[in-house]
Amino acid sequence: MGRAAVLLLGLALCGGAAAQDENMQQVQVDGIKNPEMKSYRAVWAGLDMFERQHELAPAAPQLRFRMRTNPAGGTCIGICESSRSLAVEEQDLSLRIAGNEASIAVPISPDGLFTVPRNRAAYNENADLILNRKKGTYKFSAEVRTPDLPENVRRLGDLRLECKVQMAIIKEELPFWAVAMLNSILLTTDWCMKGELKGNYIKFGFDSLMPIATATMTSGERSQKLEAKNRRFQVPLGDRSWPDDALIQLDYAQE
Numbered sequence: 001m002g003r004a005a006v007l008l009l010g011l012a013l014c015g016g017a018a019a020q021d022e023n024m025q026q027v028q029v030d031g032i033k034n035p036e037m038k039s040y041r042a043v044w045a046g047l048d049m050f051e052r053q054h055e056l057a058p059a060a061p062q063l064r065f066r067m068r069t070n071p072a073g074g075t076c077i078g079i080c081e082s083s084r085s086l087a088v089e090e091q092d093l094s095l096r097i098a099g100n101e102a103s104i105a106v107p108i109s110p111d112g113l114f115t116v117p118r119n120r121a122a123y124n125e126n127a128d129l130i131l132n133r134k135k136g137t138y139k140f141s142a143e144v145r146t147p148d149l150p151e152n153v154r155r156l157g158d159l160r161l162e163c164k165v166q167m168a169i170i171k172e173e174l175p176f177w178a179v180a181m182l183n184s185i186l187l188t189t190d191w192c193m194k195g196e197l198k199g200n201y202i203k204f205g206f207d208s209l210m211p212i213a214t215a216t217m218t219s220g221e222r223s224q225k226l227e228a229k230n231r232r233f234q235v236p237l238g239d240r241s242w243p244d245d246a247l248i249q250l251d252y253a254q255e
Contacts, residue, residue, distance in 0.1 A: 034134065034135050035130055035131060035132060035133060035134060035135060036130070036131040036133050036134065036135045036136070036137065036138050037128045037129060037130045037131065037135070038128065038129045038140075038169075038173075039126075039128060039129075039172065039173055040097055040099075040116075040122055040123060040126070040127040040128055040129050041123060041126060041172060042169045042170075042172035042173045043116050043129055043169060044118065044123055045168045045169055045171070045172040046063070046142060046165040046166070046168050046169040047063060047116065047118065047165075048168065049164050049165045049167075049168035050063040050142075050144070050161065050165050053161055053164050054161070056157040056158070056160050056161040056164075056244055057144050057146055057155065057157050057158045057161045057244075059146045059147060060144045060145060060146055060147075060158060060161070061147070062115060063115070063116075063142060063143075063144060063165060064113050064114065064115055064142075064143045064144075064145075065113070065114055065115070065116065065140045065141065065142055065143060066111075066112045066113050066114075066140060066141060066143045066207075067093075067095075067108055067112040067113075067114065067131075067138055067139075067140045068112060068138065068139055068140065068141075068207065069137065069138055070136060070137055070138055070139045092132070093108060093131070093132065093133070094131070094132045095107075095108055095114065095129065095130070095131050095132075096129075096130055097116075097117075097119065097122050097127050097128070097129055097130075098127055098128055098129075098130045099121075099122050099125040099126065099127030099128070100125050101121065101125060102119060102121055102122035102125060102127050104117065104119060104122060106129070112140075113143070114140075116129065141162075141166060141207065142162045142165040142166050142169075143162065144158040144159075144161045144162045144165070145158055146158055149247075151209065152208075152210075152249065152250040152251070152252060153247055153248065153249050153250070154206070154247070154248045154250070155244070155245065155246070155247055155248075156217070156235070156237075156242055156243070156244055156245070156246040156247070156248065157243075157244025157245065159204075159206055159235055159237065159248070160192060160193070160237050160244065162206070163192035163204055163237055164190070164192050167191050167192055192204065192237050192238070193237060193238045193240075194238050195238040195239065195240065196238075201236035201238060201239050202236065202237075202238055203227065203234035203235060203236050203237075204234065204235055204237050205232045205233070205234050205235075206232065206233055206235060207231055207232055208231045208232065208233060208250055208252075209231070210231065210250075210252040210253070211230055211231055211252065211253040212228040212229075212230070212231065212232075212233055212250050212251070212252060212253060213228075213251045213252060213253040213254075214228060214250075214251045215227075215228040215233040215248060215249070215250050215251070216248070216249050216251075217235070217242065217246055217247070217248045218246065218247055218248075218249065219242060219243055219245070219246040219247070226248065228250070233248070233250065235248065
């Protein structure tokens with residue numbers, strides 16, 4: 001993402017995170033004070049966005065999320081520099097939708113993937129999605145994948161939808177003034193598809209399961225090298241000259 005947009009979005013996210021921390025100081029789960037948690041209504045907004053914009057990834061059967069450890073140890077909402085996959089050995093990792101009355105287990109696969117079910121009662125009582133780990137040690141983000149593509153190949157439309165889902169979640173968590181400010185500065189409510197900012201395309205970062213040597217976006221005869229560092233690669237989602245069916249190939253670095 002462009003530097004100016006990153007700064008503004010970062011400031012807004014800090015404001016939202018601070019408000020959440022203030023509300024969560026007394027929460028304790030399985031002996032863990034201040035656990036990792038996210039508003040269920042915010043995740044619900046992401047599910048709604050997936051359904052509304054499903055034409056971007058029509059072959060993707062469902063919206064999934066992937067849990068990752070956060071080596072930085074701080075709050076991270078999908079814009080961290082590096083992350084690792086869920087550690088398989090952590091057998092006691094537990095995620096649930098929790099409210100005053102609701103308590104719904106959300107299974108996590110060994111590779112960190114999970115789906116979030118809809119439950120109107122949990123939504124009505126403003127439940128939270130709670131992980132039994134201390135806040136800041138894990139993060140999760142949307143994952144949209146067209147079937148039958150290799151693990152190291154991503155489809156541009158899938159990434160555009162991932163971003164829209166993630167932004168829908170973020171907007172639900174941010175205060176109104178922060179969302180309004182960014183809408184005004186970016187001159188659009190669709191932050192993911194904002195094309196250019198001060199002459200440069202805004203680039204959004206996505207995680208890879210492995211360290212990346214190179215990342216290349218292709219469509220027919222056209223190809224373009226993308227920025228890549230560690231386990232993240234940067235994509236100009238708003239460059240509409242690239243169709244949704246464009247593919248990004250990640251060449252993994254040898255460890």
